Amino acid sequence: MRPSKSAETQTATLAEIAREAGVSAPTVSKVLNGRADVAPATRTRVEELLRAYGYRRRRAEASRSPLIDLVFHELESAWAMEVIRGVENVARDAGLSVVLSESAGRLTPGRTWADQVAARRPHGVVLVLSGLDESQRALLTSRAIPFVVMDPAGDPGPDVPSIGATNWQGGLAATRHLVELGHTRIGAISGPSRMMCARARVDGYRAALETAGLPVDPSLIVGGDFHHDAGYRLGLGLLGRDDRPTAVFAGNDLQALGLYEAARELGLRIPEDLSVVGFDDLPVARWVGPPLTTVRQPLTEMAEAAARLVLELGREQEERAATRVELATSLVVRSSTGAPRAVRRRVS
Amino acid sequence: MRPSKSAETQTATLAEIAREAGVSAPTVSKVLNGRADVAPATRTRVEELLRAYGYRRRRAEASRSPLIDLVFHELESAWAMEVIRGVENVARDAGLSVVLSESAGRLTPGRTWADQVAARRPHGVVLVLSGLDESQRALLTSRAIPFVVMDPAGDPGPDVPSIGATNWQGGLAATRHLVELGHTRIGAISGPSRMMCARARVDGYRAALETAGLPVDPSLIVGGDFHHDAGYRLGLGLLGRDDRPTAVFAGNDLQALGLYEAARELGLRIPEDLSVVGFDDLPVARWVGPPLTTVRQPLTEMAEAAARLVLELGREQEERAATRVELATSLVVRSSTGAPRAVRRRVS
Known part of the structure; x- marks a missing residue:
């Protein structure tokens, strides 16, 4: 059996993953939904297979909480307030609440964070000066949770949508x-x-x-x-x-x-x-x-743009080419x- | 039938509320869990009865999301960042995430906010310079969601736990x-x-x-x-x-x-x-x-104290006398x- 990534075979793939992991399909669902009642070893095995197969939940079938995740590299800066306000503005208009976290000075949020996000199933994730590593990215992608990086610290990679300033x-x-x-x-x-x-x-x-x-x-x-x-x-x-x-x-x-x-x-x-x-x-x-x-x-506007983009990505059934938007600075x-x-x- | 408030008859009370509302007990549960699949009229009727009976979900039976709600009167101030950091510190140590909202300059958060909170079932709510009206308080109480007011704008009332400064x-x-x-x-x-x-x-x-x-x-x-x-x-x-x-x-x-x-x-x-x-x-x-x-x-310490207090209140099965803590200021x-x-x- 070889990993299959085409959209048509996704449902089969979930069953295939279950078979290959030696568990039932509902168990794979539980892992996808971040439920706690799965043995750690089973969970790790299922996660590895989800990743190896490039499994991608169809967006329509993913039930979402009315939340947007906003992750900061650090909350020290006066800067952060401007960004929070922008994301809040867009969230409020969309009837969503904002979950705030801090990757505590590390440039990628910890593993626990990614698990929590998978479990709470937000509409999307806005990362501020904070990137995701490969496995975190795979985890969000398999749950159909879109993400956007604002003002990336490093090169976010060509496949990561991002918002910056000039x-x-x-x-x-x-x-x-x-x-x-x-x-x-x-x-x-x-x-x-x-x-x-x-x-x-x-x-x-x-x-x-x-x-x-x-x-x-x-x-x-x-x-x-x-x-x-x-x-x-x-x-x-x-x-x-x-x-x-x-x-x-x-x-x-x-x-x-x-x-x-x-x-x-x-x-x-x-x-x-x-x-x-x-x-x-x-x-x-x-x-x-x-x-x-x-x-x-324009920090607030940049944050608004990032939040709007992540909601847009969540609404689209198909992926689209990653976007890099730079808003103008002015003296x-x-x-x-x-x-x-x-x-x-x-x-x- | 007369409203009964003693702890022993709580389970009966849920059934009684269902009977009096002319719905099934699971429907009352759905309302308590903030589920969307309840007709608005039914929901209003159930809410009214929950409130009239002073229904209070037992804390042990309430399943909670790993979240703390933090509500600001307004996010304008540089002030807010110090508070966010304090709540984040306590939340992180407890493995919880922080949901941030703004009551947008009104002194009590809107009705929609209370519904959202009831639906997401956080461990507790920290309100900053922002009070709750009577019905919002009843809503949180019936769901066993504890709350603490930090530095209250008005007199929070003797039964509201609060943290302030001297x-x-x-x-x-x-x-x-x-x-x-x-x-x-x-x-x-x-x-x-x-x-x-x-x-x-x-x-x-x-x-x-x-x-x-x-x-x-x-x-x-x-x-x-x-x-x-x-x-x-x-x-x-x-x-x-x-x-x-x-x-x-x-x-x-x-x-x-x-x-x-x-x-x-x-x-x-x-x-x-x-x-x-x-x-x-x-x-x-x-x-x-x-x-x-x-x-x-000590804004950060005050926020930490408020977050710790709200988690403590959530762990306790019994209510305790409301607390008012004032942390010292210094020149x-x-x-x-x-x-x-x-x-x-x-x-x-």
Whole structure:
């Protein structure tokens, strides 16, 4: 007997899997429904066969709970709230509730999580900066639970639908703004190098310098982790140099706020002595002193798009080609950027 | 037949309800389990009888989903994230997932929400600044779904378990700190008057003034809504007066940040011209310039306590007297408070 993957033979395949596993068809159903009353060894055997056969439950036959799962890499960030709100908006309109979980800093949620999701049968799963490994993907696919990755940390693979923002263009716009103000010595604080969005932003920064004919000084590009403390610590390093930059693209808003603190500590005024650009446009960007020039990332809209996409995927009987949607970022100029002193002097 | 509420006759009562409703006992069970396959009219009749008889499902017999419901009055605030994290911590340790919903600015969640909760049978419900009306409470009680209110907006009633913080003591400590620095003209921006926590903070402020023998000027107490914009708008009013206060207790951190903006706009320096104290100690309080002196409310710990309490209530077969726990607040002195100018001059 050879694994068969065509849609016509799916029902037979469930029976075949039962036969091959030496269990009854209802037992295979129980496994698919995440029921607890199956012996662990049986369950493992059935799961392995489901995966080997590429079994895929037909969507119409899968009974679903009125839930959407939303999984975060970590809930630390002020960022997360914007995303939660977006998914809540779409869920509410669809009469669904949102189940929130955290993969606790690991980049793929734990095995227990996947089992729980299979058992509760949500309409879909939105993963934020958090990917699925091969077996988790197979588990969701076999239960016909669609998923979408928002702003993926790594390359999500060509067959994974995902929603992002134009990070590269954002980094480009942020840095061009500084170049146009007259800065020639511009630093950058990046995010974690394993996150594609962080890489894309710094690549945009480099592209802006290169297209302006300015040299890229690798010592002015430092790697953070998107948290406030990294902005503070790396900021002290960058600003403590004799040849300190007159402007810094901070990678995100939290790092920009850390940089504010470093500047205060060193007695540097923003924007007179240092221009700062963030990325995200969190609510706090408007509130700090001086209000932060930043690249707006439409987080709530991105989350809405991800939730809508996952519901759409759930409604479709047939698969469709994976989608990658990037929503536009835009530069919001506030008061943390200005011409460097040398230029001011020349102008005045 | 008269409604009977004693524990011994509960099973009979289900049958009695079925008889009186003119349906079968399994139909009553279906209603209790939130199943959709019951005619709306039948369902309404059964619900009314369940409520009239004070029917209460025995906890042991209620099969539960591995979920905790967390309901917010609104998800706008930076505040919300601290609470979500606390509930997540407890849920994760208990192998449960968190279902998040928002009562969308209303103070009690909508009817649909209660039905959804009854259908998904979580281990318990944590309500944040959000109460339940009588019929929603009856619905949860009849399904043996326990609930706890965190930091209740109104008086939650003596039979509702709740977790709060020592808001009154916090307002007292904030204002005493300002009095000890030498301020005699101290303003206050309150939160919404329907929220008990807001009232308690301002009462603490008043008590500090009175015990220090300082007059309470009602025109220096203004009512906000705990949002940034209220702090800004009311701040402009307070600081624009000829007899402006030299210090303001801002009611919460977001209003304090709005006040920062108003002070910047009027050219007043913090703390030289104006001392500011917030309430909450959100992460952002450390990041703003100058770092904000504030009353720390242990939001994450409060949420953890609420989640633990609701799980405890679910494990107990018998009811117990409702609990009201208040966790201690503490003053965190940073750089936004100092002696008023008159006192500085005298000292120097």
